[in-house]
Structures are given as C-alpha cells and as structure tokens.
Amino acid sequence: MSNLKKDSLFAGSVKDAAAGGLVALALFGMMIGMQADVATGLGGQLGINYRWGAVAIAVVIVFAGRLLLNLFVWKSDKPVTRTVGSLLPKASSFSGLGRFATPVFLVLAVVLPFLLTYFLGTRGSRQYLDLAILVTTYVMLGWGLNIVVGLAGLLDLGYVAFYAVGAYSYALLAQYFGFSFWVCLPLAGILAAFWGIILGFPVLRLRGDYLAIVTLAFGEIIRVVLLNWYDFTGGPDGLSNIPRPSFFGLDFERGEGNFADFFGLEYNSIHRIIFLYYVILAMALVTNLVTMRLRKLPIGRAWEALREDEIACRSLGINTTNTKLTAFALGAMFGGFAGSFFATRQGFISPESFTFMESAVILAIVVLGGLGSQIGVVIAAVVMIGGFEFFRGLEEYRMLVFGLLMVVIMVWRPRGLISVRTPSISLSGKAKGISADLVQEGHG
Amino acid sequence: MDYFLQQLINGVTLGSIYGLIAIGYTMVYGIIGMINFAHGDIFMVGSFIALILIVAFGITSSLPIVLLILALIGVLIVSMALTSVWGWTVERIAYRPLRGSFRLAPLITAIGASIALQNFVQISQGARNKPLQPLIPGGFTLTEGGADGSGFIVQLSYSQILIIVVTTVLMIGFTMLINKTSLGRAQRACEQDRKMASLLGINVDRTISLTFVMGAALASVAGLMFLLYYGVIDFYIGFLAGVKAFTAAVLGGIGSLPGAMLGGLLIGLIETFWSGYFSVEYKDVAAFSILAIVLIFMPEGLLGKPEVEKV
Numbered sequence: 001m002s003n004l005k006k007d008s009l010f011a012g013s014v015k016d017a018a019a020g021g022l023v024a025l026a027l028f029g030m031m032i033g034m035q036a037d038v039a040t041g042l043g044g045q046l047g048i049n050y051r052w053g054a055v056a057i058a059v060v061i062v063f064a065g066r067l068l069l070n071l072f073v074w075k076s077d078k079p080v081t082r083t084v085g086s087l088l089p090k091a092s093s094f095s096g097l098g099r100f101a102t103p104v105f106l107v108l109a110v111v112l113p114f115l116l117t118y119f120l121g122t123r124g125s126r127q128y129l130d131l132a133i134l135v136t137t138y139v140m141l142g143w144g145l146n147i148v149v150g151l152a153g154l155l156d157l158g159y160v161a162f163y164a165v166g167a168y169s170y171a172l173l174a175q176y177f178g179f180s181f182w183v184c185l186p187l188a189g190i191l192a193a194f195w196g197i198i199l200g201f202p203v204l205r206l207r208g209d210y211l212a213i214v215t216l217a218f219g220e221i222i223r224v225v226l227l228n229w230y231d232f233t234g235g236p237d238g239l240s241n242i243p244r245p246s247f248f249g250l251d252f253e254r255g256e257g258n259f260a261d262f263f264g265l266e267y268n269s270i271h272r273i274i275f276l277y278y279v280i281l282a283m284a285l286v287t288n289l290v291t292m293r294l295r296k297l298p299i300g301r302a303w304e305a306l307r308e309d310e311i312a313c314r315s316l317g318i319n320t321t322n323t324k325l326t327a328f329a330l331g332a333m334f335g336g337f338a339g340s341f342f343a344t345r346q347g348f349i350s351p352e353s354f355t356f357m358e359s360a361v362i363l364a365i366v367v368l369g370g371l372g373s374q375i376g377v378v379i380a381a382v383v384m385i386g387g388f389e390f391f392r393g394l395e396e397y398r399m400l401v402f403g404l405l406m407v408v409i410m411v412w413r414p415r416g417l418i419s420v421r422t423p424s425i426s427l428s429g430k431a432k433g434i435s436a437d438l439v440q441e442g443h444g
Numbered sequence: 445m446d447y448f449l450q451q452l453i454n455g456v457t458l459g460s461i462y463g464l465i466a467i468g469y470t471m472v473y474g475i476i477g478m479i480n481f482a483h484g485d486i487f488m489v490g491s492f493i494a495l496i497l498i499v500a501f502g503i504t505s506s507l508p509i510v511l512l513i514l515a516l517i518g519v520l521i522v523s524m525a526l527t528s529v530w531g532w533t534v535e536r537i538a539y540r541p542l543r544g545s546f547r548l549a550p551l552i553t554a555i556g557a558s559i560a561l562q563n564f565v566q567i568s569q570g571a572r573n574k575p576l577q578p579l580i581p582g583g584f585t586l587t588e589g590g591a592d593g594s595g596f597i598v599q600l601s602y603s604q605i606l607i608i609v610v611t612t613v614l615m616i617g618f619t620m621l622i623n624k625t626s627l628g629r630a631q632r633a634c635e636q637d638r639k640m641a642s643l644l645g646i647n648v649d650r651t652i653s654l655t656f657v658m659g660a661a662l663a664s665v666a667g668l669m670f671l672l673y674y675g676v677i678d679f680y681i682g683f684l685a686g687v688k689a690f691t692a693a694v695l696g697g698i699g700s701l702p703g704a705m706l707g708g709l710l711i712g713l714i715e716t717f718w719s720g721y722f723s724v725e726y727k728d729v730a731a732f733s734i735l736a737i738v739l740i741f742m743p744e745g746l747l748g749k750p751e752v753e754k755v
Contacts, residue, residue, distance in 0.1 A: 026529040031489065032568045034496045038575070046499045046574060155548050157555070202740045209479045209551050210739050213690060217732035220687075228725040356683065360559055367552050400563035406556025411541045414549040 013070035021063035028058045101375050109136075109281055113274045122270040129273045133280055133345065135385045137338055140284035142365040142377035144334030147291055149363065150372035151300065152327035153307030154204070155212040158219025159362055161199075162192040162332040164226065164354035166339025171239040171349055172232075181245035181344050185337060192336020193329040200328035204321055219359055227351040238350025242343050247275055280341055287334045288374055294330075303327050304372070357399065364402045368409050446587050446596035451720040452713070457604045457673060459712020460611035464666035465689035466696070466704035467618065468659030474635045474699035475655050476543070481554035482534050483663060484686015485561035490527035490664025491677050492565060494519055495574055498671075505579050512579070520668055524661040531660025534561075535653055558682075565679040575676045580606060607669045614665060615705055618658075622701060631655060635699070684728060688715070691735040697748020706746060 033055040036046045112132055116125035141163065148156045169188040173179045179187075203214045226233050233239065244252065250259040252272035259275075260267040294300040302323045306313050314320055343349050365384060369376030388398045465487050472480040497503075497519045507515065538553040583601030622628035630651045633641040642648045670685070671677055688711055696707025711731060718730040738745065 023529060023533060026526055027533060030493055030496050030526065031565065034500055035569055036492070036496050036499050036574055037570055038572060045577060046495070048496065048500050149548075153548065155551060203736065206739055206743065209547070210694075210743065212551060213479065213687075214736050214739055217687065217735050221729050221732050224726065224729050357559075360555065363552075363555070364559075371548075396567055397563075399559055400567060403556045403558070403560030403563060407538045407553045407560065410549050410553045410556065411538070414542065414545050 010071070013067055016070055017063050017067035020066040021059050024059045024062035025055070028055050032058060101379070105375070105378055113277055117270065117274075122268055126270060126273060129270070129277055131386060131389050133273070133277050134389075135381050136277070136280045136284050137342060137345075138362065138365060138381040138385050139378050140280065140287050140338045140341075141335060141362045142369065142381055143284065143287045143291060143374060144331050144338065145362050145366050146372065146374065146377055147294075147303075147334070148327050148331035149366050150370075151291070151295070151307065152303040152324060153371075154324055154327065155209070155363075156215045156328070156331065157212050157356070157359055157363065158215035158217070158222075159331070159335055160354045160356070160359040161215075161219040161222040162196060162335035163339040163342065163358070164222055164351075165192045165195050165332075166336030167343040167349045167353075168226065168233060168239070168339075169336065170340035170343045171242045174243050175239060181243065181340070185340050188340035189333045189336045192339065193333035196329040196332025197325060200325050200332075201321075204324040204328060216356065216359075219354075219356060223351050223354050226354070234350075236350060236352075238348060238352070239343075240348040242347050242349065244272065244347070245276070245279065245344050276341075276345055280338075280345075283337055283341060287337075290330075291374065299323065299326055307372075360399075361402065364406050367406055371415060446598050447720070449586065450596065450598045451716050453598070453600055453604060454720075455713035455716035456709065457607050457712070458716055459692075459709035460607055461666050461669050461673070461708075462685070462689045462692045462711050463705040463708025464611060464614070464662050464669070465685060466692040466708045467615075467701060468663050469690050469693040470696070470698055470701060470704040471631075471655050471659050473693070475631060475652055476539075478539070478550045479554065479690065480539075480656075480659070481551065481686075482538070482557040482561055483659060484682035484684075484689065485558045485565075486527060486531050486534065486660045486682070487663040487667050487670075487685055487689075488677070488679065488682030489530050489561060489565065489667075490523055490660070491667030491671050491681065492569060492574075492679075493523040493526050493664065494668040494671055495576060495677060497522055498576065498579070503579065504577060505581055516579070516668075520665060523664045523668060527664030527667070528657040528660045530561075531656045531663075532653055535656040540649065540652075558686075562679055562682065569679065571679065573676050573678050576671060578675055579603070579672060603672045607673060610665065610669065614662065618662070619701060621658075627651075627654060687735070688731045691731055691738070694735060694743075695738050695745055697745030699749070700745070700747045703745055703747035 033050065033052050035049040035051065037049055038046055113125075113129060116128050116132075119125075120128065141159070145156065145159050148154050148159070166188040169191045170181065170184040173184045173187060174181075199215075199218050203211055203218075206214060227235055229235065246252070247259055250257075250262050252259050252269075252275065254267045255261065258267075259265075259271055265271070295304070302313065302318050305316075305318065306320060306323055310320060313323075342353070346353075361384075365377060365380045368384065369378070369380035384402065388395065388401075465483065468483045468486070469480060472478065472483070501515065501519075503512065503515045503519070505512070534557050538557045539550050542550045542553060580601070580603040583599050583604070586598040586600055587596070622631065630641070630646045631654075633644070633646055634648055634651050638648050641651075666685075667677075670681065689708065692707035692711040693704050694707070695710060696703025696705070711734070714734065715727050715731055719727040722730075
C-alpha cells in the first residue's frame, strides 16, 4: 500500500514540478532569455541578445526546487493548499532573542569606533565607520517609521518626504541664515513634524490602504517640488557646502582653537567621523528611548490598540484622528532629525536621495525586522544595509532581494522576524513577551 | 481652439491607456478589497514583452500594411498570454497565502512584489531606455496652420486612432464578459459575498486568479499601446503609470468598471491639459494632488458606491 502511495506521490510531485517549470519558462523565456538592447543593433536601433542558458538554469531551479519541496517537505501530491509557512520554523523560536541581543548590540555600538581604530588603524577603519554611520542612520529612520507603521499600524509609503524636509530645512537655513547644525537640528525636527501634521490631518481619516497611496503621493509631490523649484532649492543640482557640525563650538579642522588642538591631540580627519558616528548613535538611541517610554503612556497604548482594532478603539472613546496624528507627527519628527543629520554628514543633498525607493528600503527594514519590534529593526538594518556593503558586486541585486524578502517574510511570518509583543502593562506586574502568533489579528 | 483640439486628442489617447490599466486595479479591489500595488509593474512587464516580440520578429513600419496589422495582432495576443502568467504568478505567490491575514499584510507583499518586478526587469533587460522606431507613422492633419506660420496644426496620428479603437473594442468586449458570461457572474458574486459564493459552488480562488489574469491581460494591451504611442520605455514606467491609473480608478469610483474607464479618460485629459496650459514639470504633481483631493473629499469616487465599514 505504501509503495503505491509513494508512486503516486512521486508521479504527482514530478507532474506538479513540471507545471512549475513550464510556468517558469513562460515567465523567464522572454524576460531573461531575450534582452532588447541598443548596443547590439545598428544605428541606435534595438537588437536582441539571446541568453537561453540563463533561462534553462532558471527553469531547472524552479523545477528542482518544486520537486524537492513536494517530495521532502510538503510530502503530499497536492501541495497547492500549503504555503511557504509550513516550510520554516515557528515564530516562537526567536522569542528569546530580543532580551539577549539588546545589551550586546548596545555595548558593541558604543565601543565600535575604538575597536575599529584599535584593530584596523585610523586609515583602515574609516570605511567601516562610514558604513556604521550609514547603518545607524537607517536604524534611526527605521525606529522613526516603526512608530507610524509598527506601533500605530499606519502604512506610510512617503516617509522619505520627512527625511527630505529635515535635510532641506537644515541645508536651506544654513545657506540663507547661516544657522549652525545644533540650532537647525531641533528646527528641522519641528518643521518635519509640522509637515507631518499638515499632510496627516486630512488623510488620516482614510482607511489603511488609501492612506498608503496618499502618503506615497505626498512623498512624490515633495520630491517633484524640490526638483523643480530651481531658485530656492537648487533643483536637480541640489545644495552643496552644507556646514559640518561642531563639538561645543569646536570645529574638526586643522589649526588653532579646533577640536584636536583644544584637547592636545594630533589632528586626524577620523575624529570627525567618530564624532558623527556618536551623534547619530545618540540621536538613534534618543528615538528608541522616547518610543519605549511613549509605549507606556496612554498615547502609546492607544497607538497599539489602534493597530489591533480601530473600530474597538473608537467605541472605547479614543480619538482616533488625534492618536494617529501624534504617531504620524512624531515619526515625521524623527525622520526630520535623521534628515538634517544626513545633510550635515554628506555636505551635499539633491532630490535624488529622496526617491520612493528610499521609502521602500526603510519600510522593508521595519517590515523585515518585525512591525513594532525595536531590536528587529536593528538586526534588519545591519543585515540589509551592512550585508550588502560587503558584497559590493551584488549591489544591483539589492532591491530585488529586498522586494522578494518583503514578500517571503510577510507570507512566512506576517508580523516580521522578531514578532514578540511585550505588553506595556500586566496584572502580575512583570510583563512577559507574547508571541504574535497568539495575538488575534485585527483589521485596521 | 486648434491647440485645445490637439490637447483633447492627446488627452483621450492617454486616457484610454490609463483606463485599461485602471480596470485591473478596480477589478481586483472590487473582488478582494486590496490595492494590487504591483499592477503598474505588470503593465511595464507587458510593455517589455511586446517590445521584445516586435524587435525579435523584426516588425517595422516598412512591412506592408496588412502584414503589419496581422503582426501587431499576433504580438498583442502573445504578450497578453505571457503577461497573464506574470499576473497569475504574482497573485499565487504574494497574495493568495495571505488571504484572511491582517489588512496591511497583502499591501506590503504587493509593494514587495512591485519592487522585485521593477528590479528584476532592470537587471534582466538593462536600466537604459529602450527606444523603438515608430511603427505606424503618419496620420490625418485636421487643420492646416496658416501659411505665415500662424495657427496651429492639429494632427490625429494613425497610432492614436489605433489606440482609441482598440481600447473601445476591448472595453465593450470586457463589459460583455462581465455582464453576460458565467465567469463574469461568478466574479460579481465573489465581489458581493465571497463566502456565500463559495457555498453556492463557485471556486473562489480560481475566480480571483482569473480576475488577476484578466487585469494583467488588459495591462499588457495598455503596455503595447504605451509603447506604440511614446516609442520609448524603461523599467520605471510602471510606477508613475500605475499611480495615475490607480488615481483614475479611485476618481471613477473604485470597484466600478465604467468608473475606471471614465476616471482614466478624465486623468488623461487633466494631465495633457495641465501640461499644455500650465507646466509640464508639475504634471505628475497634478495627478497626485487629484488623488489626494478625491480620496479626502469623495472617497467613493464619481460612480462608486459608498463603502460601509463592517465589524
């Protein structure tokens, strides 16, 4: 009997895998196999590069993958009812990670510049410090967006708009009024929050998916305006010569009365990099601290309640519009802070840095890390931003991997990699993490 | 006046393309209540498939007219079929496993699928523009400009006529399909009540898949039309066209087929008149602003039904 069953399982699996291979052939036959390109044609006309080998590889991968899955994982001749979910470990296997990883990450982040300069020397460590600054910037952006998406459950596809507002506020204030970074930082945050309120007020009454599209539209509007308002923003040329931040009035330049001179150190350009790293680290940690404290306030509890069930919130007398608006404005404010840091680090900004893809990257970090999980954002940012910097050659595949991972993670674990929910209040006084699998999914 | 007429012709042409894409959004929204964010990129894939077919078979404007028309019909059918497979695959991988999950989940996978498609095409086909020689040159000149250079020459090109005719035919056929066939009946039933429909023996999953397939097929027609009209495509066209077509669907009332066509026409007209009379740079801002304004002030659109939120 079992032999018969095995036969039918094998035959069914092969048939199913063959169907998968056929679909793959239809999908990739032209898109991979035939590349329309100008270079091979004559006189600027298009010609075709044929690459049948690549198609064959793709089809074989799909066929073999599907066959192996059918035979060994799904173990059924009718795999259509299963999803990727059954293939991978259950959510609870990561639940202890957050508690353990937090102090490790924190200590590592604080001592990182010293470790790097000690082991690699000042010249060798510069590249890694730059990378660390980049990753930390994304961590901060992720944490900011996490307030909006992770806690309040509002899908914001135009987060980069506030990043842009922050960056341009600082650059323009510095250019027209000569303000310094430390004066502009709070101003940039306030302006971004202000824009968040202006944009958020009319649209936050909309339902989740409409909200997503409208925020996307606003993000694009701000970018197009920045691009075309040539007299004010410099248009596509951007703004350059943005002043660098100072350390309590001490500049990081060579010469008398500057940082190195004041502390009796030998001048080294790495000082500024390390300083910038600590600035963004402090800003990110402040973002985290504020978020963690806010979670325990009534407003933070209202955010999370809103994420789980908006209608229940409304019937309990929570003003949903105000609650959403605070989340939106706070998220925007942190985006603005990060933006002004970005401007001062780069010394040059242009609308090119604030495209929809940037929003998508930040959103991907939040989604992959776990909606509402702070440590998840860190892990996702380190892996996704840091990881790809190490594989330079694969740079062009980055967004493809981001997109595919967004799909896979959502299908596998809709609440993200670190999907533990720590209640902000509990009866016994000691809050314990709850796996998101146990939480009833609401509709927001 | 002549200038106005020219803008009107251009606007209707562009509007037909947007209308074709908007149908995909509106059908999917009607049946499963989600925004298929990747639909714009399905349109882009359709456009690329058409381009590859045209280049590979060496279809140029020098072919005799009958042969050219037959070849284009062949390209249309093949690219509709292949693009449908893409639409079906996206639904199967990214949306079906999440049916019944929380509301943001399918939206996030949709964005993921959109990013993945865009970058897949960028990698496999290259990031550069793909210019195509005009396939259907020429047209009618409706009004001659004055001999001294005054006045405005109004032209109605053959490709514009082709686009408008094909769109009209497809839309009529499509409306028939929804209103008269059993598949259309099943779709309308699923739209009203999925559970009840499945109790009455309708294969809901299959119906939803077919909806995606139909949407993708229409998007691929739009892709071919876009290619014929503009003569140049790249991997990024799906984003803007997608947002504008979505605006069209919302403007017309999401979930309503005539609404999608009407909305498409309106958005096409608004965009061309805006660029004709105000500024070309801000034409995308115009479309985006309309989207925001419509959603805020009349979320049910022109022909849609007001939506009741159920607990």
